[in-house]
Amino acid sequence: MPTALIWLVFALGLAGAEALTGDMFLLMLSGGALSAAATSALVDWPIWCDGAVFLVVSVLLLVLVRPALRRRLWTGTGAETGVVALQGKSALVLDRVEEHGGRIKLEGEVWTARPLADGDVFEPGEHVTVMHIDGATAVVGKVL
Structure with a gap:
C-alpha cells in the first residue's frame, strides 16, 4: 500500500473522529495528515520526512487556525435574550x-x-x- 494512501486514510479517520468531538483539534491533525499525503504523493521523500510535514503543518494549524475558527464558530453563545x-x-x-x-x-x-x-x-x-x-x-x- 503506498504511503500517500496510508496518510489519506489516516486523515479521513481523524476527520471522521472530529465529527464526534467537535473540538476542532482532530480536524487540524487531519489537515496535517492530508498535507503529508500530498507531499508523499508528489515527492519521493523518506517516510520520516512525511512525518515531519505532518508535525509541522498540524502544529501550525493548531496554533494559527484553530483559535480563530473557534472564536468565529462559538461567539455570542452567552447572549441574553x-x-x-x-x-x-x-x-x-x-x-x-x-x-x-x-x-x-x-x-x-x-x-x-x-x-x-x-x-x-x-x-x-x-x-x-x-x-x-x-x-x-x-x-x-x-x-x-
Missing part, C-alpha cells in the same frame, strides 16, 4: 406606577409596571430601571 435581556434597562414612566399598577415605555413598547419596593411611587416622565419581569409586568425601581 427575551425578558432576561430587559433587566437593568431604563424605562420612561407613562402612567403613575404604584403598588396597584402603572405603565412604562420600555424599548419602544408599553408595559404594565409595578414598583419593586412597597410604597414607591413613580410619576409620569420619570425614568426607572427594570429590575425583573414578572409575567407581563415589569417590576421597576429607582434609576441606578
Whole structure:
C-alpha cells in the first residue's frame, strides 16, 4: 500500500473522529495528515520526512487556525435574550406606577409596571430601571 494512501486514510479517520468531538483539534491533525499525503504523493521523500510535514503543518494549524475558527464558530453563545435581556434597562414612566399598577415605555413598547419596593411611587416622565419581569409586568425601581 503506498504511503500517500496510508496518510489519506489516516486523515479521513481523524476527520471522521472530529465529527464526534467537535473540538476542532482532530480536524487540524487531519489537515496535517492530508498535507503529508500530498507531499508523499508528489515527492519521493523518506517516510520520516512525511512525518515531519505532518508535525509541522498540524502544529501550525493548531496554533494559527484553530483559535480563530473557534472564536468565529462559538461567539455570542452567552447572549441574553427575551425578558432576561430587559433587566437593568431604563424605562420612561407613562402612567403613575404604584403598588396597584402603572405603565412604562420600555424599548419602544408599553408595559404594565409595578414598583419593586412597597410604597414607591413613580410619576409620569420619570425614568426607572427594570429590575425583573414578572409575567407581563415589569417590576421597576429607582434609576441606578
